[in-house]
Amino acid sequence: MTAETPVKSEAELVAEAEILSKALPYMLRYDDKTVVVKYGGHAMGDPALGRAFAEDITLLKLAGVNPVVVHGGGPQINAMLDRLGIKSEFAGGMRVTDKATVEVVEMVLAGSINKDIVQTIGEAGGRAIGLTGKDGNMVTATKIRRTVIDPATKVETEVDMGFVGDPQIVRTEVLDVMKKSEIIPVLAPICPGENGETYNVNADTFAGAIAGALGAARLLFLTDVPGVLDKDKRLIKELTRAEAQRLIEDGTISGGMIPKVETCLEALDRGVEAVVILNGKVAHAVLLELFTEHGAGTLITR
Numbered sequence: 001m002t003a004e005t006p007v008k009s010e011a012e013l014v015a016e017a018e019i020l021s022k023a024l025p026y027m028l029r030y031d032d033k034t035v036v037v038k039y040g041g042h043a044m045g046d047p048a049l050g051r052a053f054a055e056d057i058t059l060l061k062l063a064g065v066n067p068v069v070v071h072g073g074g075p076q077i078n079a080m081l082d083r084l085g086i087k088s089e090f091a092g093g094m095r096v097t098d099k100a101t102v103e104v105v106e107m108v109l110a111g112s113i114n115k116d117i118v119q120t121i122g123e124a125g126g127r128a129i130g131l132t133g134k135d136g137n138m139v140t141a142t143k144i145r146r147t148v149i150d151p152a153t154k155v156e157t158e159v160d161m162g163f164v165g166d167p168q169i170v171r172t173e174v175l176d177v178m179k180k181s182e183i184i185p186v187l188a189p190i191c192p193g194e195n196g197e198t199y200n201v202n203a204d205t206f207a208g209a210i211a212g213a214l215g216a217a218r219l220l221f222l223t224d225v226p227g228v229l230d231k232d233k234r235l236i237k238e239l240t241r242a243e244a245q246r247l248i249e250d251g252t253i254s255g256g257m258i259p260k261v262e263t264c265l266e267a268l269d270r271g272v273e274a275v276v277i278l279n280g281k282v283a284h285a286v287l288l289e290l291f292t293e294h295g296a297g298t299l300i301t302r
């Protein structure tokens, strides 16, 4: 205690202790369980929020949860492509990726963003290791087949996405070893193909494949909106499969929210207990969601 530390009354100290003890039932619920946290590029950028995120992940690990971080970086890839004068287009919320683009995507995701998150977790007192799907041959991919629906005409067209991959085989050995250790995995969605290709995998899709393979108790998507919004921009607190499909078809769910919601539905099919899409622009969003009664965002369950 320094001379400047304000002296707290006994009542204030007890109130603080009560807040901490309220986390106990949640800590028991997630003890030894895997929680996959997808950290979207739109939730990144503010250093204070980045530190709060790293603290939450470190705290989860110390509390006996098995957090696995999967990160994106769409806006950061856009900025680098712009600097290099490479044009980029999206179809159905995914980046159409040619050879030059995939090189930049790998550089940004596996390079600067991955190392930045690993370092910030390290500064928070955790021990993180950054990997891609290539490391330990963890996630291999095949070329994606993607059809896009035009909300106006309802016509479906197949789009050639170039080097965009769909996760095919997930080998969890490396993640299983990390679960038993103090190491927190931080994964970038870059995957090898069968014939020496490098595939750009959408980070939402990648997170879903990892959560499914690990039988995760929760899959959290941290983004820059409070959750899935309806036509009037109101938060939808719970979403069913049929409703999600209808909202994609009528265009209410568009852009980057499409792969997120599609992934949620697939992850539930693969045995993940529940998926939540929430606002990563709120400090300590992960801790609030898992360890308090103040869960926010859109919950998608089976």
Ligand SMILES: Nc1ncnc2c1ncn2[C@@H]1O[C@H](COP(=O)(O)OP(=O)(O)O)[C@@H](O)[C@H]1O
Binding pocket: 039, 040, 041, 042, 043, 072, 073, 074, 075, 222, 223, 224, 225, 227, 228, 229, 230, 252, 253, 254, 255, 256, 257, 258
């Ligand atoms: N119905 C919807 N509800 C909420 N967000 C939506 C909806 N439809 C489209 N979006 C868009 O999806 C974006 C989130 O996806 P994305 O840009 O891929 O973020 P991230 O980088 O976090 O993965 C939101 O910022 C919003 O612009």
Ligand SMILES: CC(=O)N[C@@H](CCC(=O)OP(=O)(O)O)C(=O)O
Binding pocket: 039, 040, 041, 042, 071, 072, 073, 074, 075, 077, 093, 094, 095, 105, 164, 165, 189, 200, 201, 202, 203, 204, 256
């Ligand atoms: C195929 C595809 O769309 N890949 C994404 C990978 C990064 C990503 O998914 O980042 P966010 O989570 O921030 O959106 C891309 O190139 O932008």
